Amino acid sequence: MKLHEYQSKRFFAKYGIPIPKGRVAANAEEAKHIAQELGDRVVIKAQVLVGGRGKAGGIRLAKSPEEAEELAAQILSMKIKELPVRKVLIDEAASIDKEIYLGITNDRSARKPVMMASSAGGVEIEDVARDAPEKIVKVYIDPLLGLRDYQARDIAAGIDLPRDHWRIFGQIANGLWQAYRESDATLAEINPLVITSEDQLLAVDGKMVLDDNALFRHPDLAEMRDLDVEDPSEIEARKYGLVFIKLDGDIGCMVNGAGLAMTTMDIIKLFGGSPANFLDIGGGASAEKVTAALRIILTDPNVKTVLFNIFGGITRGDEVARGILAAMNEVQTRMPMVIRLVGTNAEEGRQILSDADMITAETLTDAAKKAIAVTKGDYVQ
Amino acid sequence: MSILVDKNTRLLVQGITGNEGDFHTRQMVAYGTKVVAGVTPGKGGEWVLNGKIPVFDSIRLAVNARGANVSVIFVPARFAADAMFESADAGIPLIVCITEGIPVQDMMRVRNYLDQKGVRLVGPNCPGLLTPGEAKVGIIPGDIAIPGNVGVVSRSGTLTYEILYALKQENMGVSTCVGIGGDPVNGTNFVDCLEMFEEDPNTEQVVLIGEIGGSEEEKAAEFIADRMTKPIAGFIAGQTAPPGKRMGHAGAIIEGGSGLAADKIGALEMAGVQVAQHPEEIPGMLK
Known part of the structure; x- marks a missing residue:
């Protein structure tokens, strides 16, 4: 789950990281009032969860409250990469001498958090990593010890930060580590961290991504979730404990287990078809989950058939088959279904399903080919 | 012979009185696994499975009384890190964590702590060992595999069952199947398992099942090229997965252009692994 810039920066401020004075507005009039309070020059920043806001015209400098009002109105009527701008952040404009990048993320390969900094701030760290990797300084943080002071000094020295800034930089680095740790973030990033012409360090932009699995510890942060960035069917699926990802093909997929669900998509593609979704209904394939999942799949108008790929392990094939029939009964659809059951008692399961006039398959290859034939209108019994 | 678990395994179940713990303990016992104790804090002194298995309040008490040498964890995600710390501190050398959805920062702390203690972890978010x-x-259905010489290591659950079942249909048996789990930070990895399979006299060939995300398959390919003498067949799931999306498993995500299926397949093929286009090809690639 991503936090907006204003949410991230407020969170950073709790940990002693200096941020510009500013407030968020949902309409132009509010923006004008905030600009009046802040005085002089302000920056109006679209709060949307995508990169490239500046290029899209979503970040503008205003020299008067009236101009702030006008620009806020413009930005609030924009869509950036399909996302509506619902809020703007009005920040005191900083006069920038130098831009630095400072971030922490999980390094899954090292199994540790890694703090990264670069003297080339203000651009995406991925671009720096590609074009000038020598400019990135990294330190790995022992998750049991936390960031040590010397590590922050090493980073400061590594990016050639003038020595008179080392102490405050150390505080900021430590604050960022605390913010990352306390929020169970997978990314906490200040980009840019600027040195102002008054020689102050200031976190001008901020970004946080939180671990969805840890949100139970952070109900206050969980409430900040912006549903605009998510597909409605994905939100609906989450309510039922299903993982659903919408794709653009025409074969709906209903699979138990994530690896098997990916494999099902892959095999559809391998034989020339196109999957409409990724869907993992979890190990057991209960009737309740199948019903919820089927409803979600069928909201997609592109879907021409649904391919079930269920491995009956501890939940036996015949139980799975009865569960599927119960779900069909509940949902009432004429959509053609291709069902592949494998594993324990799969034969009994397939019999139950073919007695109910469903297309069944024994192998994954066979199931994929049958589903593709159905979408192309050339399936023969 | 086999790797990690065998008939001498004395198993302790953490979370034995919960729904999952209770159900799968019955399955494990029915399979013939020696389950010597269970732990649920606050329920010490009870007996479960018709009075066959004693429950203790702590791992230390269970280990002292029953001499467990492997623990399997079924506790909910929010308590799982603590369960792993407790097992490690009680001297259990092998922990198998089935639990899904553990916060990744918890796993970084657990993994770094367990490494310092020399404790082996399998999982989390895995089906366990067979x-x-x-x-x-763990939770791998017992009746879908027969004894044999194929070592299986996988990041997935049902996809692994699929392959075990396909092997059984061809009358091919398995030495040990290890589900290493679908989380970004886990315990035992591909290289650890390949090393053990290479040493194990009963394993003559290996099936490796990977998926998108991370670089463990690439590390496995390096190890295979340098050290493996036994033949390996592989499969990588997620060739059609869109970038930036978590495909069910927390670790199955293409980030910043890395973790792609094509790169993993390329690395494994370079190392001499036969990579299947779909799982049904796997039995045909083995002897």
Whole structure:
């Protein structure tokens, strides 16, 4: 789950990281009032969860409250990469001498958090990593010890930060580590961290991504979730404990287990078809989950058939088959279904399903080919 | 012979009185696994499974009384890190964590702590271990595999069952199947398992099942090229997965252009692994 810039920066401020004075507005009039309070020059920043806001015209400098009002109105009527701008952040404009990048993320390969900094701030760290990797300084943080002071000094020295800034930089680095740790973030990033012409360090932009699995510890942060960035069917699926990802093909997929669900998509593609979704209904394939999942799949108008790929392990094939029939009964659809059951008692399961006039398959290859034939209108019994 | 678990395994179940713990303990016992104790804090002194298995309040008490040497964890995600710390501190050398959805920062702390203690972890977010005919530790359906010489290591659950079942249909047996789990930060990895399979006299060939995300398959390919003498067949799931999306498993995500299926397949093929286009090809690639 991503936090907006204003949410991230407020969170950073709790940990002693200096941020510009500013407030968020949902309409132009509010923006004008905030600009009046802040005085002089302000920056109006679209709060949307995508990169490239500046290029899209979503970040503008205003020299008067009236101009702030006008620009806020413009930005609030924009869509950036399909996302509506619902809020703007009005920040005191900083006069920038130098831009630095400072971030922490999980390094899954090292199994540790890694703090990264670069003297080339203000651009995406991925671009720096590609074009000038020598400019990135990294330190790995022992998750049991936390960031040590010397590590922050090493980073400061590594990016050639003038020595008179080392102490405050150390505080900021430590604050960022605390913010990352306390929020169970997978990314906490200040980009840019600027040195102002008054020689102050200031976190001008901020970004946080939180671990969805840890949100139970952070109900206050969980409430900040912006549903605009998510597909409605994905939100609906989450309510039922299903993982659903919408794709653009025409074969709906209903699979138990994530690896098997990916494999099902892959095999559809391998034989020339196109999957409409990724869907993992979890190990057991209960009737309740199948019903919820089927409803979600069928909201997609592109879907021409649904391919079930269920491995009956501890939940036996015949139980799975009865569960599927119960779900069909509940949902009432004429959509053609291709069902592949494998594993324990799969034969009994397939019999139950073919007695109910469903297309069944024994192998994954066979199931994929049958589903593709159905979408192309050339399936023969 | 086998790796990690066998008929000498003395298993302790953490979370034995919960729904999952209770159900799978019955399955493991029915398979013939020696389940010697269970732990649920606050329920010490009870007996479960018709009075066959004693429950203790802590791992230390269970280990002292019953001499467990492997623990399997079924506790909910929010308590799982603590369960792993407790097992490690009580001297259990092998922990198998089935639990899904553990916060990744918890796993970084657990993994770094366990490494310092020299404790092996399998999982989390995994189906566990199966040494056919000897022991089942976790949730892999016991009846879908027969004893044999194929070592199986996988990041997935049902996809692994699929492959075990396909092998059984061809009358091919398994030495040990290890589900290493679908989380970004886990315990035992591909390289650890390949190393053990290479050493294990009963394993003659290996099936490796990977998926998108991370670089463990690439590390496995390096190890295979340098050290493996036994033949390996592989499969990588997620060739059609869109970038930036978590495909069910927390670790199955293409980030910043890395973790792609094509790169993993390329690396494994370079190392001499036969990579299947779909799982049904796997039995045909083995002897």
